[in-house]
Amino acid sequence: EKGGYEHFMLKEILEQPKAVRDTISPRIQNGEVVLDGVELDADYLHGLDKIYVIACGSSYHVGVAAKYILEKLLRKPVEVALASEFRYCDPIVSSRTLALVISQSGETIDTLAALREARRRGARVLSVVNVVGSTIARESDEVLYTWAGPEIAVATTKAYSTQLALVDLIALYAARQMGTIPEAEYAAAVAALEGLPELLEKVLEQREQIQYLASLYFNHPSVFFIGRNLDYAVGLEGSLKLKEISYLHSEAYAAGELKHGTISLIENGTLVVALAGYAPLFEKTMSNVVEVKSRGADVLGLTMEGFEKPMSEAVNHTLTVPAAHPMLLPSLEVVPMQLFAYYVALMHGCDIDKPRNLAKSVTVE
Numbered sequence: 542e543k544g545g546y547e548h549f550m551l552k553e554i555l556e557q558p559k560a561v562r563d564t565i566s567p568r569i570q571n572g573e574v575v576l577d578g579v580e581l582d583a584d585y586l587h588g589l590d591k592i593y594v595i596a597c598g599s600s601y602h603v604g605v606a607a608k609y610i611l612e613k614l615l616r617k618p619v620e621v622a623l624a625s626e627f628r629y630c631d632p633i634v635s636s637r638t639l640a641l642v643i644s645q646s647g648e649t650i651d652t653l654a655a656l657r658e659a660r661r662r663g664a665r666v667l668s669v670v671n672v673v674g675s676t677i678a679r680e681s682d683e684v685l686y687t688w689a690g691p692e693i694a695v696a697t698t699k700a701y702s703t704q705l706a707l708v709d710l711i712a713l714y715a716a717r718q719m720g721t722i723p724e725a726e727y728a729a730a731v732a733a734l735e736g737l738p739e740l741l742e743k744v745l746e747q748r749e750q751i752q753y754l755a756s757l758y759f760n761h762p763s764v765f766f767i768g769r770n771l772d773y774a775v776g777l778e779g780s781l782k783l784k785e786i787s788y789l790h791s792e793a794y795a796a797g798e799l800k801h802g803t804i805s806l807i808e809n810g811t812l813v814v815a816l817a818g819y820a821p822l823f824e825k826t827m828s829n830v831v832e833v834k835s836r837g838a839d840v841l842g843l844t845m846e847g848f849e850k851p852m853s854e855a856v857n858h859t860l861t862v863p864a865a866h867p868m869l870l871p872s873l874e875v876v877p878m879q880l881f882a883y884y885v886a887l888m889h890g891c892d893i894d895k896p897r898n899l900a901k902s903v904t905v906e
């Protein structure tokens with residue numbers, strides 16, 4: 542059932558091109574995004590006061606990326622909330638609030654309770670769910686399914702990737718409705734999204750190189766993931782993947798925030814994973830790389846093709862993802878992060894598919 546692989550997690554990492562294709566392709570017809578009959582018309586979208594993205598864990602990390610993507614395209618305020626916090630913060634929600642609830646299982650209790658609270662306060666709830674007929678799917682005003690198929694490994698991979706792809710579709714659909722994206726840009730982004738599965742295949746070809754890097758770095762006692770903007774969103778997920786399955790201590794930081802405290806933790810032998818694929822901020826993140834390097838950190842860099850030369854001059858090792866539309870950056874960058882976590886955990890002999898203390902679906906508060 543593991544299809545010849547040692548772990549479900551690896552099998553599911555490798556299934557991502559198909560999962561993403563299954564999620565995207567039925568929703569692009571003649572170059573237009575269609576959302577399974579979900580209608581968000583221009584007047585409704587223009588009238589929104591806020592989009593509230595609500596989720597837990599990795600789904601929350603998709604929400605962090607969604608904030609950057611949606612705000613850039615729609616010019617509407619997007620707030621990302623941890624479901625367990627949303628419930629208790631007397632959230633500012635009205636009938637002009639769209640709640641975008643993201644959950645792989647559709648059963649996470651905090652997310653479900655937040656959904657109920659959002660609806661009680663008058664929000665329209667659109668959910669992104671992987672499990673058909675789950676409670677969150679049933680209780681939402683509308684649901685869009687990620688077609689990742691069953692995910693067995695506790696640490697999410699393909700469900701996360703399909704959530705991101707669906708966020709891209711929602712963002713493009715809404716921007717098209719609102720007229721906030723020029724026609725040519727829309728067409729280019731839709732075409733880019735259609736090409737995502739193939740690009741994911743290319744990233745997966747780096748498996749052996751990533752395994753080699755994991756063999757160099759697996760013994761580092763402490764790891765920091767740094768990045769800005771979409772790179773920061775991926776850093777959050779890369780850090781969670783690593784810590785949950787390898788039990789190494791790791792943290793994700795917005796690169797510019799390091800010098801406000803965390804940099805005191807950087808010493809000889811600390812591993813810093815520097816994500817700098819977001820072209821407009823490449824130089825900014827690289828200046829933070831220089832800071833950690835000069836304090837003795839070993840730096841594993843990840844960037845987009847075209848930037849590998851300047852990056853490799855500053856870091857110990859460089860990984861790249863194919864040059865692509867910036868919207869696809871998190872989808873591409875997360876894959877080397879998943880593989881790195883997987884191979885580090887493998888080196889440590891961890892129980893990868895069933896990490897200690899964790900459950901696939903969190904139905905207690």
Ligand code: F6R
Pocket residue numbers: 597598599600601643644645646647648649652695696697781785901902903
């Ligand atoms: C991490 C992971 C968890 C889930 C979180 C929310 O690999 O899988 O952080 O993302 O428990 O679960 P769902 O998406 O089912 O609501």
